[in-house]
Amino acid sequence: MITTINPANGNMLATYGAMTPAELEQVVGQAAAAAAEWGAVPVAARLDVLTRLAAELRGSADDLAAVVTAEMGKPIGEAEGEIEKSAVTAEYYAAKGAEILADEPVAIDGVRAWVSYEPIGLVLAVMPWNFPVWQVLRFAVPTLAAGNGVLLKHSLNVTGSALAIEAVFRAAGFPEHLVRTLVVEEADVPETIERLIADDRIAAVTLTGSNRAGAAVGAAAGRVSKKSVLELGGSDAFVVLADANIEAAAAAAVRARFTNSGQSCVCAKRFIVEAAVADEFIERFVVGVKGLAVGDPTDRSVAVGPLARDDLRAALQRQVDASLAAGAVLVAGGASVDGPGYFFEPTVLTGTAPGMPAFDEETFGPVAAVAVARDADHAAELAGATPYGLGLSIWTGDPDRGVRLARRITSGAAFVNAVVASDPRVPFGGTKRSGYGRELAAAGLREFTNTRTYWVA
Template identity: 85%
Template sequence: MITTVNPTDGTTPATYDAMTLQQLEQVVAQAAQAAAEWGSVPVGERLEALTRLASELRASADGLAALITAEMGKPIREAEGEIEKSAVTAEYYAANGAAILADEQVMVDGAKAWVSYEPIGLVLAVMPWNFPVWQVLRFAVPTLAAGNGVLLKHSPNVTGSALAIEQLFRRAGFPEHLVRTVVVEEPDVPATIERLIADDRIAAVTLTGSNRAGAAVGAAAGRASKKSVLELGGSDAFVVLADADVEAAAAAAVRARFTNSGQSCVCAKRFIVEAEVADEFIDRFVTGVKGLVVGDPTDRAVAVGPLARDDLRVALQRQVDSSLAAGAVLAIGGGSIAGPGYFFEPTVLTGTAPGMPVFDEETFGPVAAVAVANGPAHAAELAGATPYGLGVSVWTRDASRGVELARRVTSGAAFINAVVASDPRLPFGGTKRSGYGRELAAAGLREFTNTRTYWVAG
């Protein structure tokens, strides 16, 4: 049995039966057959289905957003935004998918040659709880547009969302078994995923999640010689240079860190500020954090809800306490909030540096680490002092300086005077321990295709 827990009050919204081995086998067989048939459907018809999906997402937005909030505690306004972003992504591929998937002619003397992007079959998706709908849709939409099927293994604490997504695709008119969810008890997940990856009916695998899970999935895919995409952790740097608009940077920093209650791989986590403006930035940043409303995420005034699970709160407390013991200074917050639910105070630590958990590790919750740099070169050094490489944000009045600094920091994305975010028009993914492969844009649509060469002599 799988029981979901509402992190706001500890109640249990629903209980689900885990699938038996026989049920799992049936789902895989049906999904593989549906994927094979879907791959022969003309591209135009596949893309028309995405237009219907966007409409169905918007029609279902209230119920889906409420389910997200109940299962993992996302503030309701952000949950609604997650649904809308998914709809926009479906519309993007509906409008641009045909051009991206079109055959590419190549000039070759004495022959006609082209490159084709063809379906590969059924793709296994291992998805996390922090964006229960968006994380799935940003993978599934381009994957289905490419002519593949989706086998979803979602995080157990958002099982209701996983099953709702399956029904969403059916209501949008996709074939019945083309998008299927497998429901697996937590202890059985590692063995089940490894077995599925080894199954010849699974063409490829994608995972968004922890480095530990990513290492296991990547290794299993390697043994099976199958394509994998991993979107893993992040400890993004938010760099504020001395010539930045500090007021704007500090306001953006609050959004960058505390979106989704800080539970996002792409949230800014380390705030690296040049010494000349450090005091002003910290004052403005802390003032902004003090203004955040913490509480019941169904209240539209609330900006920070609970953490999704209590073990996440315990881990965050360890990181804060260990960093304070190592010399960090508490500017605001610092601990759990008494009462029902898994709430943690919005927290800012100053005086942080490499060697402290809040600087070295990914902090998955409402905790910000501020470090002071003695110049742009030092700022770049601190920004790059991480095993992760998802995004970097640089704030400066001279955009060229921002780009120059960003080039010195390895990451999958660099944003100048803007908060790092995903956008369906641009590739999204990481480097180093943040993973490999790309989602979204043309790269994401072609990621799970067979890039096939054709050569016709004469």
């Protein structure tokens, strides 16, 4: 049995029976058959169902958001925003999918030639708990639009969310077995995923999660020469140059770090500030952090809910303690909140630098690491001193200067005078240890297609 726990109070939510090997085999067979049939459906008909999906998501928003908040502790307003963003993404692909998937003529003398984007079949998705709906929908919507099927292995602590998502797809009018959820005992997950990747009925795999899980999935896909997309960890830099609007930058920094209680790969984690404005930025930033309400995520006045699991809270505490021992300075928070639930104080560490866990590692929770740079060149050096490369945010009074600086720092996305975020209109993905491949926009729709050349003499 799989048990889900409410991280706000530690109470049990529900139990689910894990699938037997025979049940897993049946689900995979049904999903593969449904994917083959769906791939033959004309693009326009596939996109019509996406419009109904957007409506179904909005109609189910209250129930879906409640499940998300109960299972992983996301503040209720953010959970509702996750559902709306998923609906907007479905509408985006309903409107743009035909154009993106259209055949592309190629001018070659004496022949007719074109490039076609064709379905590949059933795609396995290994998804994390931190955005239980959005992470799934941002992959599944373009994958289904492309004519493929979805086999979802979600995190066990959001099993209720996973099953609710499957029901939403059916209610929207997608074929019954086209989107299926696998419920697998935790101890059996690695072997099950590796076996599925090797299964001829699985065409490709995508994973959003840890580097360890990504390495296992990427290696398994490589052994059988299958396409994989990995969206892994992040330790995004938030760079504040001396000519920036410090008030605006500090306010944005609070949002950038503490959205989703800091449990996001694309949250800013390292705040690198030029020395000339460091004191002002830190003062404003700390005031904003100390003003964040922590507590019951169903309370709309609460900005920071619990961490999703107690082991995650313990890991965060170890990172904070080790960073302090290495010379960082604690200016806000720093410890678990007493009482039921898995709460951690919004925390700010100053004086951080390479060699400290809060700077070198991904901190998955409400902890911000501030480092002071001598000048812009030093800021670029510190921002790039990471094995990760997901997002980057630069704040400056000269946007063109911000772009020039961004070109010196490797990342999958660079935002100037804005907080890094995903948007269906632009690709999302990482570099270095943050993974490879892209979701969203045209790139995300074409990731799981066969880019096929036609040459007709």
